[in-house]
Amino acid sequence: SQQGEEDPQALSIQEGENATMNCSYKTSINNLQWYRQNSGRGLVHLILIRSNEREKHSGRLRVTLDTSKKSSSLLITASRAADTASYFCATAPQAGTALIFGKGTTLSVSS
Amino acid sequence: EAQVTQNPRYLITVTGKKLTVTCSQNMNHEYMSWYRQDPGLGLRQIYYSMNVEVTDKGDVPEGYKVSRKEKRNFPLILESPSPNQTSLYFCASSTRLGGTDTQYFGPGTRLTVL
Numbered sequence: 764s765q766q767g768e769e770d771p772q773a774l775s776i777q778e779g780e781n782a783t784m785n786c787s788y789k790t791s792i793n794n795l796q797w798y799r800q801n802s803g804r805g806l807v808h809l810i811l812i813r814s815n816e817r818e819k820h821s822g823r824l825r826v827t828l829d830t831s832k833k834s835s836s837l838l839i840t841a842s843r844a845a846d847t848a849s850y851f852c853a854t855a856p857q858a859g860t861a862l863i864f865g866k867g868t869t870l871s872v873s874s
Numbered sequence: 875e876a877q878v879t880q881n882p883r884y885l886i887t888v889t890g891k892k893l894t895v896t897c898s899q900n901m902n903h904e905y906m907s908w909y910r911q912d913p914g915l916g917l918r919q920i921y922y923s924m925n926v927e928v929t930d931k932g933d934v935p936e937g938y939k940v941s942r943k944e945k946r947n948f949p950l951i952l953e954s955p956s957p958n959q960t961s962l963y964f965c966a967s968s969t970r971l972g973g974t975d976t977q978y979f980g981p982g983t984r985l986t987v988l
Contacts, residue, residue, distance in 0.1 A: 793974050805878075805964055805979035806917075817920065837980065851917070855974030862977060866916035 767795075767852040767865030782839040784868040786852030787832075793855040795828055797837050800849045808809065809837075809850075814857075822870045842872045876901045880965050886986045887955055893914070895950045895983050897965030905968045906948040907932065908940065910961040911982075914949035917964070923948055955987040 770785045780803045786795070794813045798806040812835070819826045825838040834843045839846055849869045853862040878899045887893055899906065907922035909932075919932030923942040938961055939951040948967075952959060965980040 766894060769964040796976065798977075798979075803962070803982065803984070805981045806966075808975070808976045808978070811976055853977075861922055863920055864909075866914070 766828045767854050767863060769850070769852055769868040771865075771868060772866070773869045773871070775873070776842055777842075778843055778872055778874045780831075780842055780872075782842050782846070782870055782872070784837045784850050784870070786835045786837070786865060788835075788852075788854045789833065790854075791857045792830075793857050795826075795835050795855070796853045797824075797826060797835075798851045798853060800851065800867070806851065839870075842870075844872050844874045846870060847872045876978070878891075878965055878967055878978050880963075880980040882983060883981065884984050886988065888988050889956055891954050893955060893985075895952075895963060895985070897948045897950065897980060898946050899948075899965075899967040899978070900946065901967060901969075901978065902945065902961050903967035903969055905965050905975075906942070906944070907977075908938070908948070909964045909966065910934065911964060912961050915962045920950070920963075925958050955985075957987050959985065960987045961985060 767786050767788045796811045797809040800806045809858050810826050823840045828835045849867040850866045853864045881896045904925045908920040909917045911917050918934045921940040923929045963983045966977040968975045968977050
């Protein structure tokens with residue numbers, strides 16, 4: 764029951780540049796969340812945006828949500844080598860009881 | 875420190891030998907779940923539990939069992955492991971608001987079934 768699809772699948776940038784990842788989903792949602800996973804490790808929650816919110820910030824992260832287009836974006840500003848990781852969006856369907864994860868975007872930041 | 879712990883972290887076993895992966899959380903969360911992560915397939919939910927003695931199937935429950943006798947523990951049981959269960963497994967928990975709230979993940983268990 765794949766719901767979220769991230770785009771691009773992989774992204775390579777230089778330190779200091781901005782990284783933008785997109786997520787599209789199919790059904791109505793309660794909220795959408797972004798997680799980060801360093802290689803082979805557990806996922807770490809980054810930010811949660813509710814369906815009635817359009818934009819949210821946390822440090823160098825900015826998340827937008829467009830429910831009319833069923834899409835979200837994650838912007839990481841002034842990226843660092845330590846941002847190298849996989850990023851997943853997860854949607855909480857209105858009628859569901861569990862998060863549904865996308866397949867992720869792999870971000871590589873080189874110094 | 876608030877955390878979800880899993881044991882073992884790495885396990886190599888043979889087909890058919892029963893095994894249990896333990897999961898424990900110290901945040902008094904009611905909701906717990908198990909995921910498996912495979913290349914190209916992302917995270918898929920195996921089982922989840924809304925509270926003690928309340929469990930239900932996720933997207934890929936075949937070949938797995940779970941139990942929730944205590945609030946803090948949610949073990950994953952493979953009665954007769956097969957090679958297609960070779961994967962990276964994650965336990966996660968969240969508040970009483972349910973699985974749609976922020977999930978806290980364990981560090982993962984890498985399982986290889988020969």
